[in-house]
Amino acid sequence: MGSIAERIALPKRGQRPPGDMRSSRRARARLWDRVMTGVIWGIVIFLAALLLAFVLYALIQGVSMLSLKFVFGADTSGTLVGPFLFNTFYILIASLLICVPIAVFGAVYLVEYARQGVITTVLRFATETLAGVPSIVLALFGFLVFVTNFGSGTRLGFTRIAGILTLVILNLPLMLRVCEDALRSVPRELREASAALGATKYQTIWRVMMPVALPALTTGVILTAGKMIGETAALIYTAGGSAAVNNWFSLDPRLPGATLTIYLYELHAEGVVANAAQIQNGIVALLVIILLVFNLGLRWLAGRISRRLAGATK
Amino acid sequence: MSASSPERENASAREAAILGGDTVNPDYIIKAPGPIKMRTVDLNVYYGSNRAIKDISLQIAERHVTALMGPSGCGKSTFLRALNRMHDMTPSARITGSVFIGDEEIFAPGVDLVHLRQRVGMVFQRPNPFPSSIFENVAYGLRVQGGYTQRQIAERVERSLRSAALWDEVKDRMNASALSLSGGQQQRLCIARALAVEPEVILMDEPASALDPIATLKIEELIDELKQEYTIVIVTHNLQQAARVSQYTGFFLTGNLIEFNLTPDMFARPQDKRTEDFITGRFG
Numbered sequence: 001m002g003s004i005a006e007r008i009a010l011p012k013r014g015q016r017p018p019g020d021m022r023s024s025r026r027a028r029a030r031l032w033d034r035v036m037t038g039v040i041w042g043i044v045i046f047l048a049a050l051l052l053a054f055v056l057y058a059l060i061q062g063v064s065m066l067s068l069k070f071v072f073g074a075d076t077s078g079t080l081v082g083p084f085l086f087n088t089f090y091i092l093i094a095s096l097l098i099c100v101p102i103a104v105f106g107a108v109y110l111v112e113y114a115r116q117g118v119i120t121t122v123l124r125f126a127t128e129t130l131a132g133v134p135s136i137v138l139a140l141f142g143f144l145v146f147v148t149n150f151g152s153g154t155r156l157g158f159t160r161i162a163g164i165l166t167l168v169i170l171n172l173p174l175m176l177r178v179c180e181d182a183l184r185s186v187p188r189e190l191r192e193a194s195a196a197l198g199a200t201k202y203q204t205i206w207r208v209m210m211p212v213a214l215p216a217l218t219t220g221v222i223l224t225a226g227k228m229i230g231e232t233a234a235l236i237y238t239a240g241g242s243a244a245v246n247n248w249f250s251l252d253p254r255l256p257g258a259t260l261t262i263y264l265y266e267l268h269a270e271g272v273v274a275n276a277a278q279i280q281n282g283i284v285a286l287l288v289i290i291l292l293v294f295n296l297g298l299r300w301l302a303g304r305i306s307r308r309l310a311g312a313t314k
Numbered sequence: 315m316s317a318s319s320p321e322r323e324n325a326s327a328r329e330a331a332i333l334g335g336d337t338v339n340p341d342y343i344i345k346a347p348g349p350i351k352m353r354t355v356d357l358n359v360y361y362g363s364n365r366a367i368k369d370i371s372l373q374i375a376e377r378h379v380t381a382l383m384g385p386s387g388c389g390k391s392t393f394l395r396a397l398n399r400m401h402d403m404t405p406s407a408r409i410t411g412s413v414f415i416g417d418e419e420i421f422a423p424g425v426d427l428v429h430l431r432q433r434v435g436m437v438f439q440r441p442n443p444f445p446s447s448i449f450e451n452v453a454y455g456l457r458v459q460g461g462y463t464q465r466q467i468a469e470r471v472e473r474s475l476r477s478a479a480l481w482d483e484v485k486d487r488m489n490a491s492a493l494s495l496s497g498g499q500q501q502r503l504c505i506a507r508a509l510a511v512e513p514e515v516i517l518m519d520e521p522a523s524a525l526d527p528i529a530t531l532k533i534e535e536l537i538d539e540l541k542q543e544y545t546i547v548i549v550t551h552n553l554q555q556a557a558r559v560s561q562y563t564g565f566f567l568t569g570n571l572i573e574f575n576l577t578p579d580m581f582a583r584p585q586d587k588r589t590e591d592f593i594t595g596r597f598g
Contacts, residue, residue, distance in 0.1 A: 115405070116405070187442070189438060189440060189442035190442055190444060191403070192400060192403065192436075192438065192442075193436075193438065193442045193443075193444070193504070193507075194444075194454070194458075195400070195403060195431065196398065196400065196431055196435065196436035196438075196508070197431065197432075197435070197454055197455035197458065197507065197508070197511060198428045198429070198431045198432040198455055198458060198459060198511060199428070199454075199455075199458040200428055200458070203458045207454070207457075207458070208444060211445065211446070212445060309445070309446055
């Protein structure tokens with residue numbers, strides 16, 4: 001028995017185990033592990049706090065301004081906020097309605113139909129470059145092409161539709177890219193399983209790939225929608241700086257299309273009205289609430305759809 | 315020859331020295347005595363310029379289990395995937411030679427790919443259920459075909475799950491997600507899914523390699539049952555599995571079919587030196 005104990009060299013209580021010569025290195029590794037864990041937690045808390053602080057600040061500053069009268073009636077300067085709010089939603093929804101189908105079908109084409117080669121490489125390069133173009137540049141493009149007839153005369157004028165078209169061009173590249181990645185991340189095994197069961201390519205895309213890609217597609221839509229709600233520069237030169245006051249519930253795309261953010265900008269840049277700051281606070285709070293509700297709503301909807309497709313998991 | 319570059323020539327020369335090269339003795343490849351369900355004639359599969367399958371002519375006996383074994387990279391899965399034209403999904407793959415099911419050439423122009431895959435089903439290496447309910451997984455093949463009533467679908471789903479020995483375990487939770495099943499159950503679900511389309515041939519690509527021993531045993535018992543009604547081709551790198559479940563065995567090496575024989579004969583009296591080395595565990 002003694003010989004075995006000697007051979008495997010059991011450490012006695014309180015004694016350093018032999019062969020533990022590198023224990024200092026191990027201790028350093030452990031310390032480093034703790035430090036890094038701390039750093040990561042620190043960053044997470046910092047980010048969460050920053051976000052929370054911003055949202056709370058915006059709400060606390062502005063929420064007292066919010067009332068039905070503020071949203072639907074005139075604000076204290078006598079300007080109607082309602083038309084800007086309506087334009088925000090109008091332009092957002094219309095842009096998404098144009099953008100999402102084009103992006104989804106384009107992504108399906110790139111992933112499933114296009115022969116991987118020169119054309120897809122050029123397409124991808126073009127969309128990536130377009131995604132990096134500053135929005136003010138595209139705004140001027142939209143002004144030239146949609147609002148005016150290349151600078152001479154009026155084509156669509158400062159209207160909702162001119163803003164919508166510009167927003168589509170601005171957001172389509174990123175959206176296309178996100179959709180493409182979402183479809184590409186569908187496991188090859190699932191596509192093969194579907195094909196092996198006699199499904200056509202079309203059936204495989206709509207019955208298998210789309211449901212699997214849905215959460216990633218939703219994320220893409222939410223990110224794009226967030227950008228669209230907040231977009232200002234691209235709209236100032238296209239949707240214009242004013243909103244229709246009398247018939248603002250009209251769905252006519254040829255009405256002037258200034259959004260909440262444009263109004264916010266105008267209040268700040270040309271704040272000639274009394275208590276402009278208070279109105280701005282109210283609008284910021286309104287924007288934050290819209291974003292939160294929109295994101296949560298879309299997530300909830302997508303979650304419901306996925307759960308229905310996936311069967312009830314108990 | 316597959317050699318197209320000096321490096322590849324060297325590599326295949328080294329390989330040849332170890333593995334005996336591309337020499338194939340046609341006498342070591344028997345013809346199955348009974349009715350033949352599928353056969354290949356001089357089948358070659360290329361990935362780009364790499365020839366993964368070399369002039370393979372093989373007969374698959376009806377309502378029997380044919381096992382394809384060999385070390386990793388020997389081409390056995392590549393061969394299997396040619397039998398229901400899964401290579402059509404790989405742009406770089408190119409095929410020469412023929413595959414017949416009955417008297418029909420599956421690569422002939424005008425062959426309906428969807429119909430072929432209904433006749434020749436497939437079970438993959440890793441269980442790959444769709445992220446939908448158990449019921450919908452099995453119903454999928456019928457739904458994409460169309461033309462079935464809800465009742466017909468429900469009946470066929472039940473029958474398929476019974477055939478796959480999964481019914482008793484899932485009958486009370488048909489609407490639960492397929493992903494809530496264990497790995498072995500998922501693989502049996504994939505088998506049920508393939509059965510629901512009522513194929514004539516079922517291809518299985520290492521169907522038990524991702525499963526634990528008990529789940530493996532269940533799959534093997536299932537294969538034994540299924541051969542009463544279906545023709546089964548199973549790829550495996552597991553010698554014991556080939557010996558347990560199959561009546562015919564083919565041994566693949568570097569894209570060649572080295573030997574094809576009745577399973578008991580193959581294991582008792584391997585004819586090629588390389589087969590013997592593989593069976594006795596000298597490589598693989």
